[in-house]
Amino acid sequence: MRRSIRTQLVISFFAVMLPVVLFLIANNWYAKNVVHDKVSETYRNTLDIFVGQLDLYMEEINDYLYKLAVLDADVGLLAAFPVDSDNYVLTKVRVQNKINRDVGFYNLLHTVFIYNENDIIFSSSGNYGQVKQLLAQEAPRIAAQHRQMLDGTWMLWENDLMPGRDFLVRLTPSENNQYIGAIISISDILDLLRIQWDDDKIGESAVYSREGVRMADPLSFTDRTLPIANLPLLDTPYQIVGQGENRHLVMIRTSSMADIAVAVAVPEKQMLQGLxxxxxxxxxxxxxxxxxxxxxxxxxxxxxxxxxxxxxxxxxxxxxxxxxxxxxxxxxxxxxxxxxxxxxxxxxxxxxxxxxxxxQLRAQKNEMKQLQAQINPHFYMNSLNIIYNFAVLKDHDSVKKMALHMADYFRFIMRVNRESITLEEELKHIGNYVEIQKFRFPEKLECIVDIPERWRTAALPALTLQPFVENAIIHGFLNRREKFIIRIHGEIAAAEDGDKLVIVIRDNGVGFHPDVLDRLRRGEELPASESSRLGIANVVQRLKLRYEGGAGVEFDNDPGGGAVVRVRLPLPAELSTERTADISVIGEADDVQSVGRG
Structure with missing residues (x-):
């Protein structure tokens, strides 16, 4: 019995997958998401309270530092007396007694210090010698960055002399380049965390920088550690880190007063032990x-x-x-x-x-016939006038040469019914055209061909190159005081779709007008009725139809002056074996000659 593929897919899908999918959905939602959400909600509330209390402690210490820097008279007098004077010593003793009293009053306060360029006064709950050495090393560097702490923010600092290496520092400027500062040890924050979290039943807590780097890790008194030393601080209620049995549910809260974050990690296996x-x-x-x-x-x-x-x-x-x-x-x-x-x-x-x-074949033949019919009447009339003038002057040799060139020129035009001709035949036709033009511009026009003989057997559509030579003479030959030179040479160039035979036609004329060059490159029609430009458009179209995109024409201006036209044709098979040798002689003339009859 035939069944549609839709029926087969629907029946097989529901028969195999539906029971399994429903069971997995129920399992995942209950065993993972619900448990994670409930557990994280409980710990997040407690963590919010802890971080809020921590910020409150730091805010109280900020107020204390401000009062000490601005309101305390003895601190202000320190900057008024010379360091070696008796008044300075007595004032320093009074200040030292105050900060010795205050250092134990504020929670988490590890060290209070007063720093200027000549002296450091401090009181600390830590090791006196280590703290003195630490302040001697770090106080100048901390003072240099005091502007970063003007908004009340505590800066994260590190030094091997501090237990656990990491600590928070806050600095308040006073008069005459004097700074009142306080230090909170990260290890003291970890001690508070251990009291609340590290009871071997809940999980582990840790302090991280805002970049996610764990701080004061060597001070941990438990064998259990978080899955990774560094932790990305994501803006989510919780995140899962680790793999397998080492997966942890991690809750993180950042401090608003310092560049630190507090994290609590709960092993997932403890949360799911009932399932x-x-x-x-x-x-x-x-x-x-x-x-x-x-x-x-x-x-x-x-x-x-x-x-x-x-x-x-x-x-x-x-x-x-x-x-x-x-x-x-x-x-x-x-x-x-x-x-x-x-x-x-x-x-x-x-x-x-x-x-x-x-x-397409019929269209190509029709276009060829159309091109044959597009003989410039000005060129025809000018040629007849030249013959007439030579006859009046009884210059019979010039009349003969002119008539012979015109006969060869029009014979080529009327007989190009073949789909392709050789490059040699195209060059001879160009030679006849140039020689006829030389009678109009004696000693002012020259065409030089630099194409090896072995390349001239290559086949190409008739009237592929001649329209570009005609266009160069009509539009580029404007300065009649200098000799106008047209150069035609060949190259072999590599391309993605196969090697190309490139015929380059360049002159020393005025070059393409920028607007005309832009339109030619975009393949737009030119707003002109001259047969030369009509012939250029005809050439481009015939190459596109004949080679289906394998050939093309490029237009450019020579930086030294003049126009450059490159006609790219597929490289004939008989020239492919000579490619290496031909490339090495590009620009060298195997047969350099003036086109046409002498």
Whole structure:
């Protein structure tokens, strides 16, 4: 019994996947998300309270430093007395007694110090010698960055003399380059965290910088550590880090007063310890799902993927021009219809392409006939006037030469019915045209050809190069005081779609006008009726039709003056074997000559 592919996919999908998907959805939502949300909510509230209290402590210390710097008279007098005076010593003793009293009053306050260029007064709950050495090293550097702490922010600092290396520092400027500062040790913050979190039943807490680097890690008194030393501080209620049994649910809160963040990590296995059998069942179900899904893929491969692959392969071959390819039909209704439709379409395209190709050939022949009919009347009349003038002057030799060149020129025009001619024939036609023009501009016009003889057997459409030479003389030869020189030379250039034979036509005239050059490069029609420009558009179109994009024309201006036209043609097979040798002599003339009859 035939069934549509839609019916087969729907029935097999619901029969195999629906029970498993429903079970996995229930398991994941209950065992993971619900538990994570509830646990993280509890710990986040406690963490918010702890970080809020920590910020409150730092704000109280900020107020204390401000009062000490601004309101305390003895601190102000320190800057008024010389360091070695008795008044300075007595004032220093009073200040030292005050800060010794205050250092134990504020929570988390590790050290209070007063720094100027000549002296450091401090009181600390830590090791006196280490703190004195630390302030001697770091106080000048900290004072240099005091502007970063004017908004009340505590700066994160580090020094090996501080237990745990990391500490927070706050600096308030006083009069006469005097600074009142305070230090909070990260290890003291960790001690408060351990009291609240590290009880071997909850998890582990840690302090991080805002960049996610763990701080004061060597001071941890527990064997358990967070899965990674550095932790990305994401703006989420919680994040999961680690893998396998080492997965942790991590909650993070950043301080508003300092560049630190407090994190609490809870092992996931402790949160899910009530669901072990449910989790193990999921693993077995996943294994069964993999097996069932593999069988389902084999079924899909046979019923869907293979016919689709054949269809895609047929489309690729059709796009490459292999119009004789046909698809095999299958037992599936949809793919049987698609195969029959594809085969009918391929047959129609084959017939259509043959008709279009024949139409293109007819169009090319019509364009060639049109080009033959586009003889510039001015050129024809000027040539007759030249013959008449030579006859009046009884210069019979010039009349003979002129008539002979005109006969060869028009004979070529009237007889180019072939699809292609040799490069040699095209160059001879150019020579006749140039020689006729030389009678108009004696001693003012020259055409030099630099193309090796062995390249001149290459085939190309008739009248491919002559319109560019005609255009150069008509539009580029404006300064009649200097000799106008047209150079034609050949090159072999590498390209992605195969090597090209490049015929370069350049002159020493005025070059293309910028507007004309821009329109030529964009392939737009020029607003002119001269046959030379009409011939250029005709050449570009014929090359496009003849070589299907394998040939083209490039227009440019020479920086030294004059126009440059490059006609790129597919390299003939007989020249491919000589490519290396030809490239090495580009620009060297195997046969340099003036075009036309002498």
């Amino acid at each position: 072990p059998y449910f989790q193990k069942a999921v693993y077995f179900i996943v294994l069964g799902l993999v097996f069932l899904f593999s069988m389902y893929l084999l079924f899909i491969q046979r019923t869907v993927f293979q016919p689709l692959h054949q269809l895609i392969n047929g489309m690729k071959k059709l796009s490459l021009g292999m119009l004789d390819f046909r698809l095999k039909t299958t037992n599936t209704v949809e793919f049987q219809f698609m195969a029959n439709t594809f085969n009918n379409m391929a047959e129609q395209i084959s017939n259509l392409r043959i008709g279009m190709y024949e139409e």
